[in-house]
Amino acid sequence: MKVIVCCLIIIANISNNGKASLESFAPTGANILFEDNTKNLDHVSCYRPCKFNVKPKRCYYNFKIEPTVQSDDRPAITINGQSPGPPIQACVNDIIVVEVESRVLDQDMSIHWHGIEQKGTPYMDGVPMVTQCPIGYGQTFKYAFVATSPGTFFYHADSVSHHSDGVYGALIINQPQPLEPHSSIYDYDRSKENTLIIAAKMPELLTAKLEDVSKLKPDALIINGDGDIPKIFVMAGFAYRLRLINAIAIECPIILNIDHHEMIVIASDGKPTKPVLARNVELYPGERMDVVVRSTQESGGYWVRVMGNGGCAGVTTKAMLIYSGYNYTSMLEEEQYDIDDTQHVNWESDLVVGGQMLESLQDQSHATEVKPVYLGIDRNVVKVRQEDIDFRYISDAIPKKPYFPAALALRENGVVQINHKNFLYPNVPIMMRPKDVRADMFCNVGEEHKQVEIQCMQVLNAEGGDVLEIALVNEGFGSNDSYTFHMHGYSMQVIATWQNPKDKPISKEDFQALSSNGKIMRNLQNPPFKDTITVPNKGYTIVRIKIDRGGSWLLECRSCALSSLPVAILIRVPQPIPKSVLDSLPKCGSYRPPDVLLN
Numbered sequence: 001m002k003v004i005v006c007c008l009i010i011i012a013n014i015s016n017n018g019k020a021s022l023e024s025f026a027p028t029g030a031n032i033l034f035e036d037n038t039k040n041l042d043h044v045s046c047y048r049p050c051k052f053n054v055k056p057k058r059c060y061y062n063f064k065i066e067p068t069v070q071s072d073d074r075p076a077i078t079i080n081g082q083s084p085g086p087p088i089q090a091c092v093n094d095i096i097v098v099e100v101e102s103r104v105l106d107q108d109m110s111i112h113w114h115g116i117e118q119k120g121t122p123y124m125d126g127v128p129m130v131t132q133c134p135i136g137y138g139q140t141f142k143y144a145f146v147a148t149s150p151g152t153f154f155y156h157a158d159s160v161s162h163h164s165d166g167v168y169g170a171l172i173i174n175q176p177q178p179l180e181p182h183s184s185i186y187d188y189d190r191s192k193e194n195t196l197i198i199a200a201k202m203p204e205l206l207t208a209k210l211e212d213v214s215k216l217k218p219d220a221l222i223i224n225g226d227g228d229i230p231k232i233f234v235m236a237g238f239a240y241r242l243r244l245i246n247a248i249a250i251e252c253p254i255i256l257n258i259d260h261h262e263m264i265v266i267a268s269d270g271k272p273t274k275p276v277l278a279r280n281v282e283l284y285p286g287e288r289m290d291v292v293v294r295s296t297q298e299s300g301g302y303w304v305r306v307m308g309n310g311g312c313a314g315v316t317t318k319a320m321l322i323y324s325g326y327n328y329t330s331m332l333e334e335e336q337y338d339i340d341d342t343q344h345v346n347w348e349s350d351l352v353v354g355g356q357m358l359e360s361l362q363d364q365s366h367a368t369e370v371k372p373v374y375l376g377i378d379r380n381v382v383k384v385r386q387e388d389i390d391f392r393y394i395s396d397a398i399p400k401k402p403y404f405p406a407a408l409a410l411r412e413n414g415v416v417q418i419n420h421k422n423f424l425y426p427n428v429p430i431m432m433r434p435k436d437v438r439a440d441m442f443c444n445v446g447e448e449h450k451q452v453e454i455q456c457m458q459v460l461n462a463e464g465g466d467v468l469e470i471a472l473v474n475e476g477f478g479s480n481d482s483y484t485f486h487m488h489g490y491s492m493q494v495i496a497t498w499q500n501p502k503d504k505p506i507s508k509e510d511f512q513a514l515s516s517n518g519k520i521m522r523n524l525q526n527p528p529f530k531d532t533i534t535v536p537n538k539g540y541t542i543v544r545i546k547i548d549r550g551g552s553w554l555l556e557c558r559s560c561a562l563s564s565l566p567v568a569i570l571i572r573v574p575q576p577i578p579k580s581v582l583d584s585l586p587k588c589g590s591y592r593p594p595d596v597l598l599n
């Protein structure tokens, strides 16, 4: 009890900032409300009001990743016994240091800092066999990077299965209030209390599962973990900035709305946007959105409703928006009768605002010479010979055995590919040891047909100053799915998103015809900056990336490859790594993953 009291004071002081303290929002005698805030006390060290002209801090975290049985007997992979892991809260220019220890037997781990630019530290991006050696059982890897840009980010295991099984958490970078472009439209920005990180609860662990997991459906959505209903405490008449993170690892867009309240969207993927009023917001997996909610009602408690779509269609979850002094006990009692959440979106009349529709604060309409790149994405049935099922196509970086059924499934359902290839992780981390990568693994984007294997390391070479214009075309011959892509290290300007209203597949020739007939509308006026985009089925999304930093950066479809082969390209920009760094990083090579099946 002593601990809780001490920490309450700390938290109240931090959030205080001259305004009312947290305690005044809680119904009397409800100390338990603060449980969530006290869980991560050892990590509050860097959470503070960000000020000008003060020395940045070093923010240290220790992450111990291990399988844990949750309170409902459900197994999960947790960080320090919890999922989500400790929220990282820092100020711009702080140095974030995270020592990750893996206690997951027979599995390889690495942590990706989703949305972080890794300026000057491209080898901290967390992609096994691209930027680092994977972290094996009992090993540790110390990540360190500078919080260069403010915004709402998150972290997750690079492997989709580990991520889905619980290895993820919020990462928020704050800056001095006067630098926030929209600080005039809200009163409170409490990133610690007012962040909602949304995940999906699967009926079983995906890690090391030997059957095809693509058919698994989540049981439920969860916000800030699988505990009590999260509560956002507000005072009537004030406006609050909320940070929303879709941390679901599979293809599940979510819609969020708040009973009797509108939202103003002010940022997407950590980048400020022109404010837009919304009844509902939509986030694809990996997307983040910052919204402002003004407590316009007199008093009461209101549901924040989250509804899944796509792979999470039909599953929902809730949080509560509670006005100061309101006794919400009755609300919790009612909750059990309020079953059908899906009815709370009226699609006809309620505007749904998504990240790709927003406008950034930066105009880009000046003429630029661009390098066009075509990525044709589709599910293709590939010819796999019997002898090939011996995993020869599977990455050296990923445990092979869980993918065995996928190899079988390839023949029936096909596999999502880019330009008819799947990505092959190299035999050594390419950023550190480019010369040791086997020459036969490479294929250049656009010339993939020269490679006979179905997997190759698809590389797009770029140089500082290049502006890449990448057309991601979801051709739609073999599938009706939409795909979500994430760009590592860079933000992309989204200049076009289009879906064929005739519901007809598009070939490369169709796209080129549209292009040469001037039928492709590019929006260069304030296009949104995003690191996570969706590519509609039988449609396209066109992005521009201005190359200004070296590194080896994945543009990957995280949601395409759950039980199948990786879907990604590697954008390589020359980047010498200092010898001192090379010497200090762990070595690996001729890497052989453990034999999961034989245990």
Ligand SMILES: *[C@@H]1O[C@H](CO)[C@@H](O)[C@H](O)[C@H]1NC(C)=O
Pocket (backbone or CB within 6 Å): 027, 028, 029, 327, 328, 329, 330
């Ligand atoms: C809140 O309401 C419940 C009944 O709905 C009641 O039992 C409880 O005592 C109330 N709490 C306070 C602090 O008034």
Ligand SMILES: *[C@@H]1O[C@H](CO)[C@@H](O)[C@H](O)[C@H]1NC(C)=O
Pocket (backbone or CB within 6 Å): 477, 478, 479, 480
């Ligand atoms: C896509 O949808 C169309 C129309 O509903 C259907 O005829 C077709 O079989 C679907 N294709 C696949 C690959 O599911």
